[in-house]
Amino acid sequence: MTATVEAPAEVEPGVYDNVDAEIYHADPVPGGSLSSTGARKLATECPAAFKHWLDNPEPSKKEFDFGTAAHKVVLGDGPELVLVERDIWNTNEVKEEIKKIRAAGNIPLKKRDLDKVHAMAKVLREHPEAAQLLEPGSGVAERTIIWNDRGVWRRIRIDWARHDGTLVDYKSCRSANPSKLTNHIFEYGYHQQQEYYRDGALEFGLTELVCPFKFIFQEKEPPYLVSVIELDSSACAIGKHLNEVALNTYALCREAGEWPGYLQTPLISPPAWLERQYR
Helix, strand or coil: CEEECCCCCCCCCEEEECCCHHHHHHCCCCCCCECHHHHHHHHHCCHHHHHHHHHCCCCCCHHHHHHHHHHHHHHCCCCCEEECCCCCCCCHHHHHHHHHHHHCCCEEECHHHHHHHHHHHHHHHCCHHHHHHCCCCCEEEEEEEEEEECCEEEEEEEEEEECCCCEEEEEEECCCCHHHHHHHHHHCCHHHHHHHHHHHHHHCCCCCCCCCEEEEEEECCCCCCEEEECCCHHHHHHHHHHHHHHHHHHHHHHHHCCCCCCCCCCCCCCCHHHHHHCC
């Protein structure tokens, strides 16, 4: 099913367009669902840390605002960007103005940041592969998918789902140099995110196993360089495995009503680099 909703009181498995970002991140599924971000935390941290993160949403940060703004300008979907033409943002008057902007679901930006995201969008439109992937009319932005997987409700929000089955994720970053992206990708679990998104798209026939998943990385500083990358089969297999770990952990913890911390008395081995020194 495909629907257009604002705040579903009862959610059925399906593909939803135009779901407000705030509603999505607050989790529209009664009783809760597991997002890609949550799955990444469960697979790499302990359940107790995941539960704390779930119960204590992070406050808005400047870097979050900038990333959201870049998505809005590049993908054409998201909260409104509101220019706050003040040199100083820490006065009570400006704080109140920013508070009202956020309360309305919009993003406050300084002029230099607003100019920057528009400059980034211009560079991206001049990049042959990135521009082709995000060509207007070739797909749907911020498509939400909600489904039940073996008793666990899952949810994703795909940046750009192309009509040809290609899934695209856009990320602003410090460096888009391919030689420097490897550690960044695996540190933030993007291999896991890819497979989590692919699961949802496959569930509703929005993609096929043969269809690619493309990441577009763009630097946040001039000249706003762009890289388009794909992950190899090993990265995909590891991401899929970690998602299974997260889903199993989530299901067991919810059933037991317990979210344990770190294992007691683990056996720690020396890192490989240290062992090599003593061979």
